[in-house]
Amino acid sequence: MAAIETTGLTKRYGATVAVDDLELSIPEGSVYGFLGPNGAGKTTTMRLLTSLTRPTEGSGTVAGVPITDRTALRPRVGYLPETPPLYEQATGFEQLEYVAGLRDLSPAAARERIESLLADLDLLADADALIDDYSTGMRQKVAFVQAVLHDPDVVFLDEPTxxxxxxxxKTIRERIRGLADGxxxxxxxxxxxxxVEAVADAVGILSDGQLVAEGAPDALVRRAEAGDEGTLEDVFLELTDVDSSDSSDSGRDKDRGDTENAEAIRD
Known part of the structure; x- marks a missing residue:
């Protein structure tokens, strides 16, 4: 069964089409890399799939639940937005205890799960320090734990590294692969x-809200015009017609209406 499936999924903001007739079928237990230049519609797609915004047209299911059924979908998914909702005056452990409560984990189960995940990410020794004193990497690790704390069926990660x-x-990449293997x-x-090349089983490339290519990373590389030394970057640049600087880790998705906030974990 497909873990994520969409049919004609479309989102418009006035005259702007952010996501256009998107068709996805992503199998269970896989890593799906979702690529696209700034403003391509990636974050809007993730918000549609996590029920944080409603589609204009089309339909979709995640873990067998319609994406319009927010109440039923919420316990089945985890979401790490690009700007994670973290309370800086809480300790890492306090932040995660709070999220565990929102996810209806018992105190005992929450403590065991939090300690296990923090230890796995080499963060347990700093669990009682304030998030305000954390490095960027430490904050991102807490946010990653926050997304997977309740052992969801499907996890959505927006720029996790x-x-x-x-x-x-490297630690986050290994954990992503470990999630899928589990x-x-x-x-x-x-x-x-x-x-994406390191961890993804399949890749979709989005441009102007449309899925312009999809397949295994090595299959997409064979489409590159660069000959024997083709890379996924060659495919990306060919299909999206953007400068290479737009595919770097300094890029930011600027999808309209997609300010990330605490509703990613609260609602």
């Missing part, structure tokens, strides 16, 4: 093409 040092980025489906939106 952006701004991280190589060691922290049966969780990961929908990974990023500008950092090597991350």
């Amino acid at each position: 952006s701004g991280l040092d190589p060691r922290a980025a 049966g969780t489906t990961v929908f990974l939106s990023t500008h950092i093409l090597p991350v």
